[in-house]
Amino acid sequence: MKLTTTCKFLKDPMQSILALGCLLLTFSFLASCSTTYKPSKPTKGTDTTQATQATPPAEPTKSIEQLMIKAGEADSPKKEAYLLKAVQMAMEDQTYQRAKQIYDFISPIQTYQSPRLAFYYEKIGADLHLSMNELAEAGERLSAAQQVLNKSALELTEQETKSYFKTNNQYFEATGNHLSLARLSIFSITDQESQSELQITHDNIWNALVKVPEHELQQILVEAQGATPHQDYKAWLNLAFLMKSGNANITDQIKLLRDWHTRWAHTKVATTPPSSIQHLMKAEFKQYKHVALLLPSAGPFKFASKAILEGVLTSHYKHLEQVPDVSLSVYDTDQYEDVTQLYQKAVDEGAEFIIGPLQKNKVTAISAQKEFPVPILVLNYVNNPTSKREDTGNASDEDFSIPNDHLEKSPSSILSTGPKNIAQFGLRAEDEAIQVAREGRSLGHKRALVLYPNSDWGFRMASAFNDTWVEGGGYVVAMQAFTKPEHYSKEIKQALNITASENRKRALSRRLRLSLEFEPRRRKDVDMIFLAASPVQARQLKPTLNFHYAEGIAVYATSHVYEGFEDTQKNLDLENIFFLDIPWIISAKSEGLKAYFHETWPNQTSPFKRLHALGIDAYRLMQHFSLVENMPKVTIQGATGLLHVDQEKVVHRELSWATFKKGKVITVKPKNNLTPVTSSGLDQKDNNNL
Numbered sequence: 119m120k121l122t123t124t125c126k127f128l129k130d131p132m133q134s135i136l137a138l139g140c141l142l143l144t145f146s147f148l149a150s151c152s153t154t155y156k157p158s159k160p161t162k163g164t165d166t167t168q169a170t171q172a173t174p175p176a177e178p179t180k181s182i183e184q185l186m187i188k189a190g191e192a193d194s195p196k197k198e199a200y201l202l203k204a205v206q207m208a209m210e211d212q213t214y215q216r217a218k219q220i221y222d223f224i225s226p227i228q229t230y231q232s233p234r235l236a237f238y239y240e241k242i243g244a245d246l247h248l249s250m251n252e253l254a255e256a257g258e259r260l261s262a263a264q265q266v267l268n269k270s271a272l273e274l275t276e277q278e279t280k281s282y283f284k285t286n287n288q289y290f291e292a293t294g295n296h297l298s299l300a301r302l303s304i305f306s307i308t309d310q311e312s313q314s315e316l317q318i319t320h321d322n323i324w325n326a327l328v329k330v331p332e333h334e335l336q337q338i339l340v341e342a343q344g345a346t347p348h349q350d351y352k353a354w355l356n357l358a359f360l361m362k363s364g365n366a367n368i369t370d371q372i373k374l375l376r377d378w379h380t381r382w383a384h385t386k387v388a389t390t391p392p393s394s395i396q397h398l399m400k401a402e403f404k405q406y407k408h409v410a411l412l413l414p415s416a417g418p419f420k421f422a423s424k425a426i427l428e429g430v431l432t433s434h435y436k437h438l439e440q441v442p443d444v445s446l447s448v449y450d451t452d453q454y455e456d457v458t459q460l461y462q463k464a465v466d467e468g469a470e471f472i473i474g475p476l477q478k479n480k481v482t483a484i485s486a487q488k489e490f491p492v493p494i495l496v497l498n499y500v501n502n503p504t505s506k507r508e509d510t511g512n513a514s515d516e517d518f519s520i521p522n523d524h525l526e527k528s529p530s531s532i533l534s535t536g537p538k539n540i541a542q543f544g545l546r547a548e549d550e551a552i553q554v555a556r557e558g559r560s561l562g563h564k565r566a567l568v569l570y571p572n573s574d575w576g577f578r579m580a581s582a583f584n585d586t587w588v589e590g591g592g593y594v595v596a597m598q599a600f601t602k603p604e605h606y607s608k609e610i611k612q613a614l615n616i617t618a619s620e621n622r623k624r625a626l627s628r629r630l631r632l633s634l635e636f637e638p639r640r641r642k643d644v645d646m647i648f649l650a651a652s653p654v655q656a657r658q659l660k661p662t663l664n665f666h667y668a669e670g671i672a673v674y675a676t677s678h679v680y681e682g683f684e685d686t687q688k689n690l691d692l693e694n695i696f697f698l699d700i701p702w703i704i705s706a707k708s709e710g711l712k713a714y715f716h717e718t719w720p721n722q723t724s725p726f727k728r729l730h731a732l733g734i735d736a737y738r739l740m741q742h743f744s745l746v747e748n749m750p751k752v753t754i755q756g757a758t759g760l761l762h763v764d765q766e767k768v769v770h771r772e773l774s775w776a777t778f779k780k781g782k783v784i785t786v787k788p789k790n791n792l793t794p795v796t797s798s799g800l801d802q803k804d805n806n807n808l
Contacts (some may be wrong), residue, residue, distance in 0.1 A: 233270035251591030254562020324392035410464035412474030425726035429733020490539035548582035555586035686781030702731035731757035
């Protein structure tokens with residue numbers, strides 16, 4: 119007897135996860151299952167003829183061509199069933215363009231004559247779009263598939279349900295919807311899983327949950343208290359929120375973790391915690407009682423160093439409220455030409471953890487040291503020895519208006535093969551360009567125009583975006599460097615192909631010897647613009663884009679477009695630009711610590727707000743260094759973003775999103791408001807016509 123279960127789904131795919139989870143509670147969870155389709159056993163009241171005809175054929179086939187022949191000979195809906203099977207075979211062969219051609223040939227109207235075939239049509243469409251990294255389209259297909267399930271009494275087989283779960287899982291992972299991914303997995307767990315299978319599942323759930331921001335977890339945790347009786351789900355949320363808390367020291371956090379284990383002992387996650395949590399519960403971590411800070415006191419780094427010091431002291435004073443016996447010593451790196459000697463001096467004087475140095479040359483020098491008896495968190499990045507582009511020096515160490523903008527494209531890999539007790543942390547601009555690229559792809563943007571300053575910093579920003587964008591399946595239609603304000607209009611016209619349109623008009627006018635009425639046309643193959651620019655540059659570039667018919671194209675930027683304080687009148691020219699910035703600047707989550715900071719440093723008007731946040735997080739990372747060192751995938755909500763440390767001991771930041779509305783900064787995540795590019799735009803035929 120084949121198991122069938124009636125599944126009712128909510129209209130919104132995001133809200134249907136609990137319903138899908140309830141269905142999956144009756145099934146074994148197989149994360150790597152393949153997709154197969156079999157006719158369901160008909161129940162009373164079911165049209166058996168329609169159900170059988172609407173199911174893709176289960177008999178063996180030799181080739182896609184044979185299926186196409188059968189489709190040509192068959193009537194609907196069997197014709198569409200054969201075509202869907204051909205799409206599946208083409209996808210299995212990884213010939214996705216062929217699969218898309220066949221899929222586009224299928225009549226949606228005919229598939230919707232049968233709920234089962236309509237479900238297959240939408241679900242296979244979602245699989246196809248996921249394979250081609252077309253995430254927005256995949257989401258639309260999944261939404262349509264759920265609407266089919268919601269409106270019909272369709273019964274899914276066990277295999278069909280698991281396959282549908284797998285597609286949703288892949289979609290959530292691809293779009294970075296980590297909470298939905300974890301939640302779907304939690305509700306899929308059954309008593310039939312072996313201990314080893316359960317451990318793998320729990321580790322995967324934890325890998326997703328650690329990527330969810332603390333404020334989002336807190337909100338969901340409050341909603342879950344009365345919304346669901348599922349105890350394991352609540353236990354997972356409590357565990358994730360506990361580990362996200364950046365206020366407790368490591369000793370208190372381990373105690374809280376053990377209290378959590380006692381409270382939720384009746385749940386599966388407490389019985390089989392994630393592997394890293396098991397390790398943490400058994401481990402004994404060191405509390406650092408003497409911290410050394412290595413910073414310059416004079417010269418070009420004087421003011422940047424002062425800002426970082428104020429941030430470190432803010433965290434230190436806050437820490438003393440919980441652990442009063444921690445001392446902090448500050449050492450002047452300007453007094454030592456050899457920074458390794460200063461490191462040793464700090465160690466000899468009792469330092470158990472060292473923060474700094476700041477200058478890149480000193481970071482490079484100290485990273486060459488073979489052994490670090492005391493952990494060190496350097497406040498810059500080591501040059502990448504494999505970089506194909508030399509540092510021209512156009513952006514120097516002294517320029518802290520864009521902190522660390524002189525750095526190479528990526529941190530050096532020497533730390534991964536060298537000593538383990540050194541980590542790198544800074545405000546690397548390329549990290550922001552990478553996050554913009556990933557966000558743009560997750561929203562379904564495909565074809566990007568890149569605008570960047572004609573400088574070494576600009577080149578690195580453009581390269582970081584381009585590499586990530588292309589790797590994610592996107593296409594860069596043009597990369598345009600801009601120079602001086604008086605040239606911005608010409609450069610943007612060139613990027614938008616308006617110059618070519620004007621040249622064609624002039625040539626035609628000369629040929630006809632007539633004065634032609636003419637309105638230039640920009641290229642139509644762009645659905646987003648990545649802008650790497652300072653506030654002054656962006657305030658001139660955005661209006662220029664609007665003037666040249668690009669007002670409707672989404673513009674994304676990094677934190678460098680925002681000065682960090684409200685200037686409504688000036689920022690009117692930045693209207694509708696989406697940009698990333700650190701929580702310390704734009705998020706209400708930092709208001710409590712910000713108030714403490716201003717109490718500690720009254721009348722603070724330093725322009726280096728982001729460096730204050732760097733100092734705050736540097737000390738915070740020291741407090742949790744044992745945690746992040748032993749649990750690389752755990753994240754900490756910091757003043758500079760959501761922090762995690764990779765296996766090479768490089769600290770990465772995930773920033774918050776905001777936009778400009780009527781000159782004011784509004785914290786909001788970008789949404790998918792895509793205007794599809796036309797076929798003439800894609801092949802640029804439109805640019806060949808006036």
